[in-house]
């Protein structure tokens with residue numbers, strides 16, 4: 001489901017700062033050769049995440065869900081020279097592809113790939129992170145959120161992708177009816193409800209692409 005009129009989205013993309021041609025190469029290659037290319041965050045979301053990274057002057061990023069390395073490289077391009085991205089994925093095949101692309105970029109040295117499942121790896125990581133991007137297996141999103149909130153730096157934010165799940169979290173909106181989508185719809189609803197009710201989190205859910213939840217820890221009264 002397209003949340004925003006395609007022509008309007010194209011106009012927004014045309015007027016925004018965008019990922020480099022190195023990122024375009026990953027996008028093009030993935031769309032032509034890799035199953036599941038629809039999972040890429042795409043230019044609009046990448047530009048928005050870049051804006052967030054620059055706004056908070058992020059230096060250390062954790063990403064859950066590397067895939068072919070597109071989102072990691074778009075983020076690396078918006079970090080300082082000594083910035084660092086740890087990116088986690090269980091799929092060795094796509095991570096190998098990602099590493100090849102990063103090696104060709106002058107920002108690739110900022111990215112470190114961690115191969116394994118998010119739930120196994122997160123507890124072994126050293127805090128703090130200024131930015132956490134959750135874009136892996138949907139069933140574990142709520143646990144990824146609970147595990148990463150304590151790892152945030154004071155200026156840190158978490159961005160969770162696909163929280164509208166094609167609009168299906170909203171009863172009465174378009175639905176594909178597949179079992180996987182139905183299960184994931186339920187995971188997304190439960191997590192969105194959890195965030196909305198959680199008094200220690202400040203959340204803003206935006207209808208960008210497939211829905212992005214922006215989350216910050218509430219410290220004291222603020």
Ligand SMILES: C[S@@+](CC[C@H](N)C(=O)[O-])C[C@H]1O[C@@H](n2cnc3c(N)ncnc32)[C@H](O)[C@@H]1O
Nearest residue numbers: 039040041065067070071089090117118136137
């Ligand atoms: C939506 S894709 C990530 C897309 C990527 N962020 C981008 O936009 O370029 C989700 C990724 O999560 C990975 N994944 C699935 N289950 C996982 C798990 N338990 N732990 C870590 N990664 C997992 C998949 O292998 C897949 O590459």
